[in-house]
Amino acid sequence: MCHAGAARFRVMGLRLNRSTGFSPSARTGVAVTICRCRECGLIFANPQPIPLQFSDQYDVSPEEYWHDLDLEWRSSYFKKELGILEKLGFRFEGSRSLDIGAGIGKGMRSMSEAGMDAFGFEPVEAFYKVGISRYGLSPGRFKLGTIEDAEYPDDYFDFITFDAVLEHLHDPDGSLVKALRWLKPGGFIHIEVPSSNWFIAKLYNFYYRCRLTSFVTNTSPMHSPFHHFEFSRKSFEKSAVRNGFTIAHTHVEVCETTTPIKSFDFLLKRYMKWTGTGLQLIVFLRKNG
Numbered sequence: 532m533c534h535a536g537a538a539r540f541r542v543m544g545l546r547l548n549r550s551t552g553f554s555p556s557a558r559t560g561v562a563v564t565i566c567r568c569r570e571c572g573l574i575f576a577n578p579q580p581i582p583l584q585f586s587d588q589y590d591v592s593p594e595e596y597w598h599d600l601d602l603e604w605r606s607s608y609f610k611k612e613l614g615i616l617e618k619l620g621f622r623f624e625g626s627r628s629l630d631i632g633a634g635i636g637k638g639m640r641s642m643s644e645a646g647m648d649a650f651g652f653e654p655v656e657a658f659y660k661v662g663i664s665r666y667g668l669s670p671g672r673f674k675l676g677t678i679e680d681a682e683y684p685d686d687y688f689d690f691i692t693f694d695a696v697l698e699h700l701h702d703p704d705g706s707l708v709k710a711l712r713w714l715k716p717g718g719f720i721h722i723e724v725p726s727s728n729w730f731i732a733k734l735y736n737f738y739y740r741c742r743l744t745s746f747v748t749n750t751s752p753m754h755s756p757f758h759h760f761e762f763s764r765k766s767f768e769k770s771a772v773r774n775g776f777t778i779a780h781t782h783v784e785v786c787e788t789t790t791p792i793k794s795f796d797f798l799l800k801r802y803m804k805w806t807g808t809g810l811q812l813i814v815f816l817r818k819n820g
């Protein structure tokens with residue numbers, strides 16, 4: 532995200548290609564080094580996991596990917612994000628939006644309901660098919676494909692969203708640059724990514740150090756496939772200077788804790804809210820010009 536060289540990377544520890552659990556040293560699997568960039572706080576697997584082909588990691592049904600899959604669209608879906616956009620002075624009527632990694636198309640439906648001409652694409656065929664068959668999305672608006680393959684005219688969209696997407700891509704900065712090219716000057720990009728400052732991850736890492744192991748929990752989501760990256764606000768601040776955008780809004784959401792010490796949930800959530808060390812980082816960018 533900041534183009535710093537490898538000399539600026541700090542090795543945090545190891546992660547397995549499966550859940551690390553409470554005794555990672557006793558588990559079999561392939562371990563990979565996890566690094567943190569000293570310049571921008573980005574956490575990433577180094578080397579990156581293979582296979583590099585997106586479809587090889589995500590060739591699963593929606594039911595398999597989302598354990599508690601709810602196919603039903605509700606008016607509350609993506610409403611909070613659209614509310615922030617409205618507060619930033621965005622006009623929905625007559626605007627054009629793009630959902631990158633649109634899944635089964637719920638976000639596109641919400642943007643359409645808000646008065647936007649909603650476009651999107653999704654790389655996983657099984658998700659894409661649900662979007663077409665269940666939501667009746669037009670193949671002219673909803674495409675099957677990756678960001679590497681996608682093509683749109685320059686300065687075409689007023690709003691673009693990467694909702695829980697950048698952490699899965701091999702080149703988040705390059706993907707952001709491509710999306711910025713499709714965005715009109717003054718347009719907004721919404722990004723939701725896992726935070727590299729999540730307090731619960733720090734607790735787990737402390738626990739692993741106490742057990743004298745070199746494992747860390749970072750980039751392990753709740754289910755496979757694993758994430759490639761965790762981001763900090765600074766990751767986007769550094770990218771903003773080089774890529775011509777301004778950070779219009781940012782906040783951190785706490786989400787549910789996943790610790791076994793559920794009785795401390797209340798205190799942990801309060802602490803994470805107070806210190807901005809929750810799980811999800813939400814960023815709205817405005818393209819300069």
Ligand SMILES: [Zn+2]
Pocket residue numbers: 532533534535568569570571572573
């Ligand atoms: Zn960096």
